[in-house]
Amino acid sequence: MLRRKARRVQEDDDPLDAxxxxxxxxxxALGGVPQADLPDGVQQxxxxxxxxxxKGDEAPRDVSAWAAVVASNLAMDWxxxxxxxxxxGERLASLxxxxxxxxxxxxxxxxxxxxxxxxxxxxxxxxxVLRFFADLPVRGIxxxxxxxxxxxxxxxxxxxxALRDRLHEDEVV
Amino acid sequence: MTAERNQYDGxxxxxxxxxxxxxxxxALADAAFMAEHxxxxxxxxxxxxQLGIIGHALSQPEPQPEPEPAPKPVSSLRPAPRRHxxxxxLAFGTLATAVVATMITGLAWLVAHNGGMNADSSSxxxxxxxxSVGSAxxxxxxxxxxxxxxxLYVACSRLLVExxxxxxxxxxxxxxxxxxxxTRSYRPAHGxxxxxxxxxxxxxxxxxxxxxxxxxxxxxxDTATLWVVGDDAVATDxxxxxxxxxxxxxxxxxxx
Numbered sequence: 001m002l003r004r005k006a007r008r009v010q011e012d013d014d015p016l017d018a019x020x021x022x023x024x025x026x027x028x029a030l031g032g033v034p035q036a037d038l039p040d041g042v043q044q045x046x047x048x049x050x051x052x053x054x055k056g057d058e059a060p061r062d063v064s065a066w067a068a069v070v071a072s073n074l075a076m077d078w079x080x081x082x083x084x085x086x087x088x089g090e091r092l093a094s095l096x097x098x099x100x101x102x103x104x105x106x107x108x109x110x111x112x113x114x115x116x117x118x119x120x121x122x123x124x125x126x127x128x129v130l131r132f133f134a135d136l137p138v139r140g141i142x143x144x145x146x147x148x149x150x151x152x153x154x155x156x157x158x159x160x161x162a163l164r165d166r167l168h169e170d171e172v173v
Numbered sequence: 174m175t176a177e178r179n180q181y182d183g184x185x186x187x188x189x190x191x192x193x194x195x196x197x198x199x200a201l202a203d204a205a206f207m208a209e210h211x212x213x214x215x216x217x218x219x220x221x222x223q224l225g226i227i228g229h230a231l232s233q234p235e236p237q238p239e240p241e242p243a244p245k246p247v248s249s250l251r252p253a254p255r256r257h258x259x260x261x262x263l264a265f266g267t268l269a270t271a272v273v274a275t276m277i278t279g280l281a282w283l284v285a286h287n288g289g290m291n292a293d294s295s296s297x298x299x300x301x302x303x304x305s306v307g308s309a310x311x312x313x314x315x316x317x318x319x320x321x322x323x324x325l326y327v328a329c330s331r332l333l334v335e336x337x338x339x340x341x342x343x344x345x346x347x348x349x350x351x352x353x354x355x356t357r358s359y360r361p362a363h364g365x366x367x368x369x370x371x372x373x374x375x376x377x378x379x380x381x382x383x384x385x386x387x388x389x390x391x392x393x394x395d396t397a398t399l400w401v402v403g404d405d406a407v408a409t410d411x412x413x414x415x416x417x418x419x420x421x422x423x424x425x426x427x428x429x
């Protein structure tokens with residue numbers, strides 16, 4: 001019933017606008033959700049938003065931030081459920097065109113970052129994407145994930161340090 | 174405030190850059206800390222930029238594969254001989270495109286493209302462009318391009334030459350005009366030393382001065398439908414042309 005309602009609502013009033021949907025897709029993809037499953041993931045986010053409304057909960061103050069957190073959790077669930085996880089680095093390498101203003105050097109850098117992302121523990125990857133892609137503040141991440149701020153900082157610190165070390169070792173920066 | 178080694182209140186330069194919170198006065202006065210903070214801030218900015226690029230790239234919908242063209246094979250065509258792989262034409266553009274010119278008798282000319290445009294096709298001219306199209310796939314599921322029949326292609330060509338690209342000029346439309354110093358002319362048998370042909374937009378590999386190429390233009394057309402680049406590829410396809418020319422010559426072009 002919820003799916004039928006979702007379809008009806010989607011036709012009349014999509015809870016996610018185009019930009020938000022795009023952002024959700026990106027967070028899912030950065031979290032390792034395979035390309036083919038991205039539409040399903042976006043739909044899951046829509047449904048969560050509708051469920052929230054159906055329960056009478058207040059709408060999120062920042063739908064984009066909320067949707068990004070939900071998407072990042074979904075990405076982690078995807079991996080935990082042993083569904084096929086797409087390595088971001090491989091997916092990026094297979095793309096024929098990568099829009100880079102500065103050409104090949106930037107492409108090498110993007111691949112290195114993508115490969116570094118793949119090597120991060122899921123929880124570190126999640127907070128990294130929420131902080132530096134979805135631009136959530138540390139406090140916001142902590143509140144949404146229901147974990148202490150110190151934990152968020154610790155995970156971010158570990159993630160960024162690992163990526164920095166990798167990029168410097170690879171001599172791409 | 175306590176200043177542990179490279180930290181102020183438990184916050185090192187990297188964490189300060191990550192959280193983007195205001196720095197304490199003592200940290201601001203610490204030159205070494207500030208140098209580290211600047212480096213960390215730059216790396217964080219780079220990471221933010223890269224995540225944006227990667228996220229944008231990965232969230233694009235996958236391009237839909239080009240629908241397979243539906244050629245109308247003519248029963249009078251002889252099957253492509255298996256003695257050689259057949260002539261190859263290059264894919265035009267990164268997405269497969271099909272150009273069909275329907276001749277009077279209903280023969281569909283195809284410049285079939287595969288989707289395999291990858292780094293190989295941008296390799297140096299000497300290595301040869303191996304984007305191979307026009308040959309029948311193993312399962313026979315798709316109609317081979319017209320270039321799978323060298324005799325027919327030769328019969329229907331008004332120009333078929335091998336040479337070196339001496340000039341590449343943009344045309345008035347997206348096509349390019351290529352001038353070749355001809356090293357060998359198959360059609361006509363004795364052609365001029367230099368020829369200029371029109372190459373379709375998006376031809377791959379992109380034409381460049383100095384390339385060793387094999388080019389073919391069919392009768393009734395002004396645009397090349399055969400564009401083979403590189404020593405190896407040209408040698409193979411030239412051999413097929415030579416063999417076709419040495420044949421009985423019974424193949425005629427349906428268009429006359």
